Amino acid sequence: MSDSTVTTPLLSIRDLDVRYPGRTFRSPEAHVIKNVSLDLHAGETVGLVGESGSGKTTLGRAILGLAPVSGGTIHMGSRDISRLGRKERRSIASxxxxxxxxxxxxxxxxxxxxxxxxxxxxxxxxxxGREMVRSLLEQVHLPADAGARTAREFSGGQRQRIAIARALALSPSVLICDEPTSALDLSTQAKVLDLLVEIQAEKGIAYLFITHDLAVVRAVSHRIAVMLNGEIVEVGDAEQVSDRPAHPYTQKLQMSAPVADPVEQKVRRERRREFARSERATSL
Structure with a gap:
């Protein structure tokens, strides 16, 4: 992949804010996304990772026009798409x-x-036409006769392949993947992740991959952005953020990620002890 510092991003988010009004006049305003800036380049996967409530799904919804933008901009190429009406939004659906x-x-x-x-x-x-449908099924490694069957006849992993095929139908340049493997078992997760990597290599699609799992995002991402309370607290190369996180919150996510290697488990336990000791010292 070309150096993201010198190429023009497909998607450019600058100083983005998303606020929801309180449900009653006494309820406080919810400031969900706070001054977020992020770029996404052709053929690149940016993993957006954080715990539930961190704002990562809301950021994806804002890009899709499903959450209100109260400040900042979202550019698709040279076009500001942050406040498009319904008809204008259809024009960028592809x-x-x-x-x-x-x-x-x-x-x-x-x-x-x-x-x-x-x-x-x-x-x-x-x-x-049916030829197009067969082509989409082939891209996600499902048989051509799957087109005649209903969705209820397929397993979770197969349904997610179908969902990916549907997303590919309009030949998008950007794909928002919102926790696409979290409802699947581990072996099926791996197959779906491999499929996404394969499709990206063939088509050059950019992915914003939203997840709570740092280990999953490491497997597919070029860069990782970490969200906490609506803000991006760390962003960088996937290997660096996963293996040598700088922010304490990212360190916490890293230590909580499951690992199979007993040696690594021992290292993680010691890191957790050190982290707990440092937090106690800070609070004194």
């Missing part, structure tokens, strides 16, 4: 697509796979 977390709720179980894959094409005014 550029940015999403794969959601739950493959069981993101697909209509009674629809045939052919209809599911044809839906985004028809909505954008394009033709959606």
């Amino acid at each position: 550029s940015i697509q999403v794969v959601f977390q739950n493959p069981y709720s993101s697909l209509n179980p009674s629809m045939t796979i052919e209809d599911i894959l044809a839906e985004p094409l028809l909505a954008s005014g394009q033709k959606a």
